[in-house]
Amino acid sequence: MLIGSILVWVIKINFVSSLSCYQCNSSHHSNCLEHLVELGKHSLQPTPCTTYGARFCIKTTGIYGAVMGITRFCSAWDLGNECQYLDFPDHDRIYRACVSTCSTDAYFVSSLSCYQCNSSHHSNCLEHLVELGKHSLQPTPCTTYGARFCIKTTGIYGAVMGITRFCSAWDLGNECQYLDFPDHDRIYRACVSTCSTDACNSGIQNRTALFSIILSLYIFMCFYSMTNI
Incomplete structure (x- = not known):
């Protein structure tokens, strides 16, 4: 019984990867820009991945809630590298949605x-x-x-x-x-x-x-x- 409890406790621990990625969402972070720039103490910094089995750093650009947005996160999956052009009937412009994957530290x-x-x-x-x-x-x-x-x-x-x-x-x-x-x-x-x-x-x-x-x-x-x- 004790061994079972220990196993459950271990499983619940967040797996910490040795990989570090930039992790942000432009809806919540004003410095989560399309291309990261040096902003002094306000610069975004890469952080260790806590996603289980994380092996890749991902960056996506796309339309989120009718607003162009950026997300960066860790992933256990290779999401590839591609872009698609999106045309919305009620918009007067075409948007480009992209996903980029890499497997090396953000450093x-x-x-x-x-x-x-x-x-x-x-x-x-x-x-x-x-x-x-x-x-x-x-x-x-x-x-x-x-x-x-x-x-x-x-x-x-x-x-x-x-x-x-x-x-x-x-x-x-x-x-x-x-x-x-x-x-x-x-x-x-x-x-x-x-x-x-x-x-x-x-x-x-x-x-x-x-x-x-x-x-x-x-x-x-x-x-x-x-x-x-």
């Missing part, structure tokens, strides 16, 4: 360093980064599992034009789309840029490339004019 640090910021929280997260002395944004080592790319996005977030920079395990490509909102009198350009070298997502290289194109065109026009005199 994993990539050898890649990227600029990581969100213009909603960092006033120096500009379209093109500029030198602001001690207030300048600095690239930081990626902690995203399997990070191989630096990403920069521009788009509409909560009806406000914003910039995000982050690390990613996925190549999100390089493209821009023009967005037209019925209640706005202007058209917005939403872009994503992907690169794969340290600190390459500053945005400065785009301005440099544009300057080079303009300079080349100017030289060509001067040369063309001289040859036709």
Whole structure:
């Protein structure tokens, strides 16, 4: 009888995994963002998994109660890596719902360093980064599992034009789309840029490339004019 009681007591103990994951729900945690950023003492920290048999860290994005939300949790199951696009009849936009699975501690640090910021929280997260002395944004080592790319996005977030920079395990490509909102009198350009070298997502290289194109065109026009005199 005593042995049986001990067994029942042992079974009731929460199994503690050696795995640590970020665990949050954007409905309850304001810092549970799509891409985690450094917020000092308010930064989200990975915690040991208490889910029985936990072997995977999961991140999901989707629609919860008509609101776009993020969840991060531990799981005993591999939920895979995929995204689906959701179209709601009463909404004027298409949503992307994703699930991402990894099996290494959230403390994993990539050898890649990227600029990581969100213009909603960092006033120096500009379209093109500029030198602001001690207030300048600095690239930081990626902690995203399997990070191989630096990403920069521009788009509409909560009806406000914003910039995000982050690390990613996925190549999100390089493209821009023009967005037209019925209640706005202007058209917005939403872009994503992907690169794969340290600190390459500053945005400065785009301005440099544009300057080079303009300079080349100017030289060509001067040369063309001289040859036709």
